[in-house]
Amino acid sequence: xxxxxxxxxxxxxxxxxxxxxxxxxxxxxxxxxxxxxxxxxxxxxxxxxxxxxxxxxxxxxxxxxxxxxxxxxxxxxxxxxxxxxxxxxxxxxxxxxxxxxxxxxxxxxxxxxxxxxxxxxxxxxxxxxxxxxxxxxxxxxxxxxxxxxxxxxxxxxxxxxxxxxxxxxxxxxxxxxxxxxxxxxxxxxxxxxxxxxxxxxxxxxxxxxxxxxxxxxxxxxxxxxxxxxxxxxxxxxxxxxxxxxxxxxxxxxxxxxxxxxxxxxxxxxxxxxx
Amino acid sequence: xxxxxxxxxxxxxxxxxxxxxxxxxxxxxxxxxxxxxxxxxxxxxxxxxxxxxxxxxxxxxxxxxxxxxxxxxxxxxxxxxxxxxxxxxxxxxxxxxxxxxxxxxxxxxxxxxxxxxxxxxxxxxxxxxxxxxxxxxxxxxxxxxxxxxxxxxxxxxxxxxxxxxxxxxxxxxxxxxxxxxxxxxxxxxxxxxxxxxxxxxxxxxxxxxxxxxxxxxxxxxxxxxxxxxxxxxxxxxxxxxxxxxxxxxxxxxxxxxxxxxxxxxxxxxxxxxxxxxxxxxxxxxxxxxxxxxxxxxxxxxxxxxxxxxxxxxxxxxxxxxxxxxxxxxxxxxxxxxxxxxxxxxxxxxxxxxxxxxxxxxxxxxxxxxxxxxxxxxxxxxxxxxxxxxxxxxxxxxxxxxxxxxxxxxxxxxxxxxxxxxxxxxxxxxxxxxxxxxxxxx
Numbered sequence: 001x002x003x004x005x006x007x008x009x010x011x012x013x014x015x016x017x018x019x020x021x022x023x024x025x026x027x028x029x030x031x032x033x034x035x036x037x038x039x040x041x042x043x044x045x046x047x048x049x050x051x052x053x054x055x056x057x058x059x060x061x062x063x064x065x066x067x068x069x070x071x072x073x074x075x076x077x078x079x080x081x082x083x084x085x086x087x088x089x090x091x092x093x094x095x096x097x098x099x100x101x102x103x104x105x106x107x108x109x110x111x112x113x114x115x116x117x118x119x120x121x122x123x124x125x126x127x128x129x130x131x132x133x134x135x136x137x138x139x140x141x142x143x144x145x146x147x148x149x150x151x152x153x154x155x156x157x158x159x160x161x162x163x164x165x166x167x168x169x170x171x172x173x174x175x176x177x178x179x180x181x182x183x184x185x186x187x188x189x190x191x192x193x194x195x196x197x198x199x200x201x202x203x204x205x206x207x208x209x210x211x212x213x214x215x216x217x218x219x220x221x222x223x224x225x226x227x228x229x230x231x232x233x234x235x236x237x238x239x240x241x242x243x244x245x246x247x248x249x250x251x252x253x254x255x256x257x258x259x260x261x262x263x264x265x266x267x268x269x270x271x272x273x274x
Numbered sequence: 275x276x277x278x279x280x281x282x283x284x285x286x287x288x289x290x291x292x293x294x295x296x297x298x299x300x301x302x303x304x305x306x307x308x309x310x311x312x313x314x315x316x317x318x319x320x321x322x323x324x325x326x327x328x329x330x331x332x333x334x335x336x337x338x339x340x341x342x343x344x345x346x347x348x349x350x351x352x353x354x355x356x357x358x359x360x361x362x363x364x365x366x367x368x369x370x371x372x373x374x375x376x377x378x379x380x381x382x383x384x385x386x387x388x389x390x391x392x393x394x395x396x397x398x399x400x401x402x403x404x405x406x407x408x409x410x411x412x413x414x415x416x417x418x419x420x421x422x423x424x425x426x427x428x429x430x431x432x433x434x435x436x437x438x439x440x441x442x443x444x445x446x447x448x449x450x451x452x453x454x455x456x457x458x459x460x461x462x463x464x465x466x467x468x469x470x471x472x473x474x475x476x477x478x479x480x481x482x483x484x485x486x487x488x489x490x491x492x493x494x495x496x497x498x499x500x501x502x503x504x505x506x507x508x509x510x511x512x513x514x515x516x517x518x519x520x521x522x523x524x525x526x527x528x529x530x531x532x533x534x535x536x537x538x539x540x541x542x543x544x545x546x547x548x549x550x551x552x553x554x555x556x557x558x559x560x561x562x563x564x565x566x567x568x569x570x571x572x573x574x575x576x577x578x579x580x581x582x583x584x585x586x587x588x589x590x591x592x593x594x595x596x597x598x599x600x601x602x603x604x605x606x607x608x609x610x611x612x613x614x615x616x617x618x619x620x621x622x623x624x625x626x627x628x629x630x631x632x633x634x635x636x637x638x639x640x641x642x643x644x645x646x647x648x649x650x651x652x653x654x655x656x657x658x659x660x661x662x663x664x665x666x667x668x669x670x671x672x673x674x675x676x677x678x679x680x681x682x683x684x685x686x687x688x689x690x691x692x693x694x695x696x697x698x699x700x701x702x703x704x705x706x707x708x709x710x711x712x713x714x715x
Contacts, residue, residue, distance in 0.1 A: 059536060061532070080535070080540065081535040082535050082536075082537075082539055082540040082541070085535075085536060085537060086538050090537075093532075093533065093536075097530050097533035097536075098529075098530070098533070099525065099526050099529035099530055099533065099534075100530075101525075101529060101695055102522070102525060102526070102529060106522055106525075109519075109522055110523060110525075110526040110537055110539065111537040111538065112519070113519035113520075113522065113523055113538070113539070114538040115281050115284045116519050117285070118519075120547065123514065123515065123518045123519070123520050123521075124511055124514055124515070125302050126298070126301060126302045126514060127298065127302065128292045128293055128294075128295055128298035128299075129288070130518070131293050131298055131301070132288040132289060132291040132292030132293065133288040133519070134518065134519065135288070135291040136284060136287045136288035136291050137519065139291070173537060176537075177537055178281065178284075
């Protein structure tokens with residue numbers, strides 16, 4: 001495997017040979033990934049390749065049948081999704097999963113609760129600590145909304161936002177958990193070309209601003225190739241290759257996975273003539 | 275767990291924003307004092323001016339509000355479907371009643387009412403102190419009933435709230451039946467001889483709680499004071515929860531459990547938390563119910579039918595709306611009583627209707643809607659009375675039928691509940707025909 005020589009001795013996210021099988025179906029086999037701090041990494045593959053399954057394994061929705069996952073040296077195996085979020089792993093969802101009846105501001109505020117120190121008694125008594133933390137949560141949430149350009153809609157219900165804004169709100173909400181690693185599941189899905197260009201700039205800028213490490217799944221090749229420093233290609237749950245965008249684009253296995261096996265020309269011609 | 279980079283910055287900012295201690299104390303405490311003062315005024319000043327019947331209605335409304343608002347924390351906030359709320363009420367009622375009844379025998383030698391002015395509904399006693407030791411006994415029984423119910427809530431909630439979907443509904447329904455049958459299968463004996471009671475060890479008291487015949491001879495401690503202090507407390511706790519990090523986590527679970535978990539909300543822990551708090555207040559409502567004038571504590575009355583009564587209040591008020599649940603609890607407690615002998619709408623019904631229509635008009639997109647709805651209700655009411663008089667029918671016999679029809683109509687006309695998921699204080703006037711900021715859907 002053509003892994004780059006590790007500039008950072010210890011990767012932020014270290015995934016070692018995780019596999020999962022649903023009954024007889026091996027959805028993901030021996031998936032390995034090392035993300036150094038600040039990396040923007042792409043995960044691509046045809047439909048049903050197991051990309052979202054990898055996300056669900058990383059965030060704890062599924063339990064891998066074998067393998068190890070660690071975040072800054074801390075093993076994540078056996079942790080519930082909420083504990084992984086607390087450890088610094090945040091995600092967005094392929095099919096947007098906002099809290100539709102809560103306001104835009106409240107959607108972000110929910111994700112801020114991880115930092116709070118006040119107890120339930122403090123909540124019910126409205127202690128001075130609880131009051132201070134609630135104010136700090138509002139300030140912080142509004143900052144994040146401002147960065148994502150959603151501050152003017154903070155009082156609207158999340159369900160009433162246009163699609164592109166909903167995607168950005170999901171990112172704002174994930175950032176509110178204060179992550180080390182951010183997993184983006186098809187952030188460009190359903191966006192128009194202009195929005196896609198803005199999204200690329202935005203993802204880069206939040207990576208720098210919050211010193212994040214980002215892993216993203218994306219079908220839009222323009223976004224993936226223009227944004228990611230390295231790319232992993234999955235097909236049928238198996239890693240086909242890993243490398244820079246240029247390397248991946250030229251790799252015959254990748255082309256095969258997306259377009260099918262090369263076929264003799266006369267066979268194609270015969271089929272077309274019939 | 276390792277500390278985050280961002281956390282220290284956040285904590286520093288939170289510390290900078292902390293209100294001064296004195297101000298914070300004042301903000302935390304004033305609603306409690308306001309609620310206490312209001313309940314005292316209600317009991318000592320307003321009640322003597324009221325007919326006993328009206329005071330009893332107010333006690334029933336207060337108890338219903340405690341039950342509906344506490345169930346809102348589970349069914350409305352976290353979106354879990356509990357249909358065994360009356361079971362927690364029963365646990366509280368029997369624990370509280372046992373303590374008050376047998377405790378009174380130990381302390382006073384009989385189970386008569388020994389409370390001060392703040393307890394009880396009827397002034398048949400001599401000049402009394404404001405507060406007596408018996409009131410303290412009642413307060414202890416209220417807290418004990420609440421805690422016992424909360425403990426049951428924890429035991430029932432911990433395994434069933436791990437699971438998604440309808441499990442909780444089935445488990446709570448089953449728990450309700452278990453509690454009812456357990457109480458019914460006890461001996462029907464209630465000890466009333468001071469010597470026998472003195473000879474019976476404390477842990478045997480719950481056995482002698484009347485079984486299927488009901489726990490008779492309980493003193494009537496519940497008063498406007500006790501009921502409304504705890505109704506106020508329930509409303510305060512619900513409101514403070516809703517507008518806090520914890521409350522938003524509850525709402526997030528209702529909205530999308532997977533997303534809530536991914537955003538760091540430990541969903542099982544928070545669901546259990548909401549369930550235990552709700553059970554605590556249901557237990558307190560049970561103790562209040564057991565010691566209300568005209569109530570004979572009976573396990574049959576606290577079965578699943580009672581649970582559904584409470585559930586109807588929550589759904590009708592609007593799932594998740596505290597004020598909606600309180601409003602529905604008030605309406606649904608008054609309505610069956612009002613239907614016993616439907617009064618004419620002239621003049622009070624008409625005046626109330628006009629005021630209500632005027633108040634609601636700015637909040638409706640279609641300006642004519644509140645006025646027309648209220649006019650239709652008032653006309654239907656008079657038509658119903660006129661028909662009954664003409665046909666010589668006694669409406670009291672049909673009151674539960676009319677009550678049920680009213681429920682069906684309300685659910686058809688406003689399926690999202692009276693207030694939807696909003697609170698009364700969150701409603702904003704809407705521009706006619708358009709969608710304003712406060713408009714829903």
